[in-house]
Amino acid sequence: MKQKGTILQNELRERIHNMEAGEGVTLSKLQKILLSIQGPVTTILDVLHGNVNMFIIDQHVENAEKSVAELLDIEIDDEIFYREVILHKNGRPLCYSQSYIPLSRCSDEVTEDLLNKRLTTGNIMDYRHIETVREISNIDIEKITPLLQDLFKTDADLIVREYNMKHKKKIVVHTKEAFPISYFTEM
Amino acid sequence: MKQKGTILQNELRERIHNMEAGEGVTLSKLQKILLSIQGPVTTILDVLHGNVNMFIIDQHVENAEKSVAELLDIEIDDEIFYREVILHKNGRPLCYSQSYIPLSRCSDEVTEDLLNKRLTTGNIMDYRHIETVREISNIDIEKITPLLQDLFKTDADLIVREYNMKHKKKIVVHTKEAFPISYFTEM
Numbered sequence: 001m002k003q004k005g006t007i008l009q010n011e012l013r014e015r016i017h018n019m020e021a022g023e024g025v026t027l028s029k030l031q032k033i034l035l036s037i038q039g040p041v042t043t044i045l046d047v048l049h050g051n052v053n054m055f056i057i058d059q060h061v062e063n064a065e066k067s068v069a070e071l072l073d074i075e076i077d078d079e080i081f082y083r084e085v086i087l088h089k090n091g092r093p094l095c096y097s098q099s100y101i102p103l104s105r106c107s108d109e110v111t112e113d114l115l116n117k118r119l120t121t122g123n124i125m126d127y128r129h130i131e132t133v134r135e136i137s138n139i140d141i142e143k144i145t146p147l148l149q150d151l152f153k154t155d156a157d158l159i160v161r162e163y164n165m166k167h168k169k170k171i172v173v174h175t176k177e178a179f180p181i182s183y184f185t186e187m
Numbered sequence: 188m189k190q191k192g193t194i195l196q197n198e199l200r201e202r203i204h205n206m207e208a209g210e211g212v213t214l215s216k217l218q219k220i221l222l223s224i225q226g227p228v229t230t231i232l233d234v235l236h237g238n239v240n241m242f243i244i245d246q247h248v249e250n251a252e253k254s255v256a257e258l259l260d261i262e263i264d265d266e267i268f269y270r271e272v273i274l275h276k277n278g279r280p281l282c283y284s285q286s287y288i289p290l291s292r293c294s295d296e297v298t299e300d301l302l303n304k305r306l307t308t309g310n311i312m313d314y315r316h317i318e319t320v321r322e323i324s325n326i327d328i329e330k331i332t333p334l335l336q337d338l339f340k341t342d343a344d345l346i347v348r349e350y351n352m353k354h355k356k357k358i359v360v361h362t363k364e365a366f367p368i369s370y371f372t373e374m
Contacts, residue, residue, distance in 0.1 A: 009230045009313055013237060029217075029235055029374055036234045039225040039321075043196045047223045048216055050200060126196055131318040131354060134226075167318060187216055187374040 040122035227309035
């Protein structure tokens with residue numbers, strides 16, 4: 001079911017439909033919405049659940065391996081900021097998010113924010129008024145990893161969405177968001 | 188209840204809550220989501236309802252009056268593109284949308300698209316890869332107008348959202364979206 005490249009907004013309905021058919025699942029309306037929005041899921045989860053906060057699992061600067069360099073269209077060994085977080089409400093996990101940010105494409109202010117502020121990457125882009133194009137590059141259903149099995153306390157499959165924020169035609173943030181298919185089924 | 192300026196993403200929950208309290212209404216989850224997203228509602232409505240199309244009520248080039256010039260931060264009499272549309276499924280109206288676009292801030296390609304293609308303004312920005320900041324400037328509940336009363340076949344109040352797309356720090360699209368409060372209550 002893997003397809004490469006940008007999913008246009010008007011192709012999303014069909015892509016979700018094909019994913020449901022291919023995997024033999026039926027997504028809830030809210031799950032479909034969370035796959036379709038152009039920005040991060042944080043705002044919607046905050047509006048629906050109230051008081052959604054971020055727990056940082058890991059964040060550090062590293063040198064890009066080949067797979068990450070290809071993902072971001074940078075050179076191997078270029079410096080990137082890596083962050084893994086869980087969005088939660090009162091400790092109950094709602095969504096996992098993993099971001100890769102090429103540091104050479106960030107202003108000093110953004111790098112500073114990433115390292116020192118407890119803001120989501122999407123919020124930093126908004127707060128710094130960084131003009132972007134947002135493109136969904138993948139939606140999929142994947143087997144859950146041991147880390148997320150432990151965090152979400154379930155072995156259900158994951159609903160996954162990957163998207164890029166581009167600035168000056170280059171990827172400045174690549175994000176992968178994931179939540180168990182047993183979540184957000186209430187509407 | 189009118190407040191001016193940009194509503195930050197992390198202020199939306201409180202703004203919606205205050206609006207509900209002030210107006211004595213309770214919004215559905217879907218209504219709250221439609222107020223909260225950073226992009227146009229078209230994609231979500233298309234994913235949920237399938238086959239959402241646009242009916243153009245009016246579109247023309249005009250010279251900005253004072254109120255519009257203030258809204259867009261342009262000079263009085265500057266040329267703007269004005270468009271009023273209804274998003275519908277099989278003729279059943281779902282959402283009304285009104286856009287103002289200062290032509291001096293558009294490339295020839297975008298102006299051409301606006302005048303000749305049957306694409307929503309949001310889709311044109313995406314399709315042309317225009318990098319933007321998207322800012323919600325107002326959410327509110329308003330009395331329905333005679334035009335929309337006739338289109339939506341209801342006299343229910345309207346849920347209204349206004350947002351700006353900014354490019355090179357200037358407003359390139361101001362959009363007002365509205366739907367009756369009796370719509371989208373199913374989830």
